[in-house]
Amino acid sequence: MESMPETPPAIAVRHLRKVYGEKAAVDGLTLSVPRGCFFGFLGPNGAGKTTTIRVLMGLAPPTSGAIEILGLPMPARAVEIKRRIGVVPDESVLFDRLTGREFLEFVGRMYALDRRVAAERARELLDLFELQSSPKKLIAEYSKGMRKRVTMAAALIHRPDLFLMDEPFEGVDAVGARLMKDLLIDQVRRGATVFLTSHVLEVVERLCDRVAIIHQGRLVMEGDMAGLRNGSETLEDAFVRLVGAERAVEKLDWL
């Protein structure tokens, strides 16, 4: 019997290094994210999460190492890869002098959607994210949470196979965050992969089935959630144990 060809992972990173000056922000990272999984990428501040995700998004070239996304090499086939990924970067990628609808239409057209389809989906996404009430409002006038919502809507407009998200829930109110989580869960159910970073460990614990922890640019742990928690531990306990931050809180005498 002929064996079925194995589906390549959604993300396969080997020995990735990204150096800034003399400091390696990412230092020999090797990582595999299976398709159809909700993957949490964790680490303390300055661990190299954002750098990794920026390299995966094609925003920064790696210093060395190999990256494959959805079975295609990055950056050699960057355009094909970008067509199939939806991104929520850490910093604003919005054009402030466009309205939310104009921006979403623009993004839809960037992903080669037909104009009418882009306009229709933009309208539906604005409805879904409750941004329709002030259609003439420029993005410059949006609140932080509204900006995040419109960024999330932009990541969804072309129905990608993989989501790369850096702190997607930061600054979003509880209702918006719930909506975004439900949407992402639906996407994973239909077979898409979600790769996200978040400092809110409770959210990661509830959503993700696999987790990797990076510290000082190096991978310190990768596995499923149950394996990581090691029995009765919470994710927070495991995280603190793994990144070596479990130190006594010393009192500052002036505080």
Added chain:
Amino acid sequence: MASQLFAILWAQWKALWNFRPAEGRTGRLLGILMALIWYGMWAMVALGAWFATETLDRERLRIGVPWGLMAVSVYWQLAPILSASLGATIDIKKLLLYPIPVGQLFVMELLLRAVAGLEMLLVLAGGFLGLLRNPAVPVWGPLAAVPLFIAFNLFTAAGVRNLLERLLAYKRVREALVFLFVLAAALPQILVYSGMPRTARRFFAQSPSFLWPWTAAGRIAVAEHALPFLVLLAAWTWLAWLFGIAQFRRGLSFDFAARSAADRSTARDRGWVEALYRAPRLLLADPLAALLEKELRSLSRTPRFRLVFLMGFSFGVLIWWPLLRSSADEGGSAASYPVLISVYALVLLAEAVIWNVFGFDRSAAQLYFSAPVPFWKVLAGKNLAALVFIVLEITLVTLVCLLVRLPMPGPRIVEAYLVTLVLCLYLQAFGNLTSLYYPRAVNPDHSWGRASGGRIALFLMLSYPLLGLPVLLAYAARFAFDSQAAFYGVLAFAAASGAVVYGVSMDSALATAETRKERLLAALGESAGPVVAE
């Protein structure tokens, strides 16, 4: 998939349409007026080109057209550099997220280079129409030459821009390039004022070498050996395309953050520099000392500011040197050049530290409103920092002048300091207001570019004579009474009036900051559309 290109253009159009400029209707009218003056001037040049190419005989066209086309090429490639602005560019940081083929981004880049060279397109159009109407020239000549020549220039401009942008990201290379630009800019003046050598005059009396693209385009335009020259021009255009696309691709994958981090990691710690940064705390109390110290540290680490500062005492001296040298030889008023160069340096520095004082802070300007610091101290800290750098600049100008052995009488050096500082007082009084009324976020890592919007910059240039009036009155007094005492008397009066004007303007700035702080912070955090002006 040209649809993405159209989508970028559509989004840019929408962004411009939605833009509600802070300066309101007057500002818009002023902008239109400035554009009319600028392009009207070039339209006159284009008409001149039309007239010349329509009336000249073939032999003169044979020599003149290649020189004209060479001038067009030189302006197209160098003018954006010498005006310290690389022109509008695509916001690559944002557009890189999308699956846009490099080819389409490159077409967008070419369109922007065409916009940056609009003046030259006007002139070429004038020359082209003139040639079409010249009975001595067959119609197919200009029809074949001009489009290919435009393509050559666009590809070259795209390549030069991307190459320069990357080179300017390297610390030492950046400084070396500035000196090269300075020398290139000063060369024509030196030639003009030192008298053009006979060999140079002979050189310009004949057509440039037949190998150059402008000569090839000129020969095709007048239909002389058109076929071989067409092959030559096509080859030049192909090379320019290779250069342009290669540089553009390298620009796309260039990591500016990594480059800047590499520079920082190799920077040595110098104790005396640290001591200079800390000097304000010896003289002033916090928070003013802290604000001043922050400004000194951040400005001196800002590539854009460093470039302007460097240009002040290098470009400033070189650009005026031939004029001053010849004037000095004739026993004229060359002794005023320390003043001239210092004022010129002040004008250059004003772009970075006076007209738009919050530009480099961008969103961080929020801190000035959230911290328990009186806002006048924020403005005073910024003004003091500007003052420190201006005094340093005048000192460097003086040292460079002494180094190139220009006569530097002591009283003129004193005059340079006093005149520049009095003028600076007026500029800062006005600058505090423009910084609040016309704020604009500036990327401190991009060394080449303007700190204020183009129209505002032009408006400010026109304000200089008015702001300099008190100082000019001092010179008028010296001229009228032939007396140094009269000069210093009026200058002292100008300084006292300047202090009053500064105080009044500070009050007005404080009130403005209160009422416009939301708009100010929004403008400083804004990133308009897919195209950004540099």
